[in-house]
């Protein structure tokens with residue numbers, strides 16, 4: 001049996017759709033909200049099974065990947081987040097260049113240009129590297145759907161959304177569907193709430209409500225388009241902040257200093273103790289151009 005573990009955001013979905021259009025997606029598919037990157041815990045292959053992983057950090061799943069490889073399971077890993085130490089015995093296609101998303105890596109692996117890879121670039125906030133500006137809204141909406149504390153925050157379970165995209169075959173066809181209309185309506189309501197929030201002490205502070213948990217990713221991309229950053233959005237979780245950060249470079253590493261992670265231009269920290277926000281903002285401010 002083939003297992004899939006994929007990020008429930010636009011990039012993960014578009015990677016799976018590309019794979020599915022060529023090879024099919026039969027098997028056991030594991031995904032979740034975008035923040036749920038420990039999906040490998042739910043992959044339980046038996047000898048002879050194979051595992052395909054898309055848009056999930058190998059660094060954050062290093063020991064799981066190592067276990068699978070030791071058991072002789074065939075593992076194919078596509079990703080663009082921090083790779084960490086090499087894992088022997090797995091097929092990894094990892095490119096952390098800041099103009100690449102996982103769907104682009106999958107596109108290259110399959111050897112067939114795909115508009116879904118263009119959609120994914122927009123979803124990952126890499127619009128300037130896409131040749132198809134007409135997919136910006138779709139990319140943003142697929143990305144937006146993946147954000148939430150848990151699946152109950154989302155408009156669609158990411159796997160249901162992935163299957164709807166796959167059934168549509170092309171982005172154009174999906175954009176005519178009622179699912180697309182539902183995402184668009186939900187997004188417009190959430191983003192109008194987000195626009196009421198102003199930057200304070202160098203960061204944007206959102207309440208811990210479903211709309212905020214859903215819209216934080218797209219809000220971050222939009223703010224990022226206005227300047228070089230780093231830009232910081234915090235969700236108030238009581239004793240801690242959930243941090244989303246965007247910028248031009250070094251964002252994943254900056255977040256990793258505070259227990260988070262990410263890639264060159266986007267990162268996050270799940271639970272930053274409130275006492276550490278000053279230290280974080282000092283780091284951020286030292287990287288902001290005057």
Ligand SMILES: [Mn+2]
Nearest residue numbers: 011055102124
């Ligand atoms: Mn991605």
